[in-house]
Amino acid sequence: MALSKDKPIRVLAVCGAGMGTCTFIKANVQNALKQHGIQAIVDVEVAANINSATINRCDAIFTSKNIAEGKLAPIVAEKKVPVIAMLNIMSKLEYSEKIQRELLPLFE
16 A cells, blocks of 8 residues: 555544544654654544545544554454554654654655
8 A cells, every 4th residue: 555745635534532632642643743844634533433434535544552452453453454553642753653663664
């Protein structure tokens, strides 16, 4: 899967049940992507709503490590879309490092 910096990528911020955590992840992802010069449309979604149709409309998913290893484990195993699992959703440094290590290599 090759991404292009010429057009915005589609990202999902995924949380377990409520939208508060999703909104927090969304804001941090937007800021970190912007710092790396990546345009993005970031939406929020609850993990229980993630399915094949959902992943077909996104280029990457950001979520907590617990959700990636739990509710999203089948999506992670499919490897159709990168699932970026955050150990600390509050760490701006971790967002930047994960983008650099896991997302930037996907760009043409």
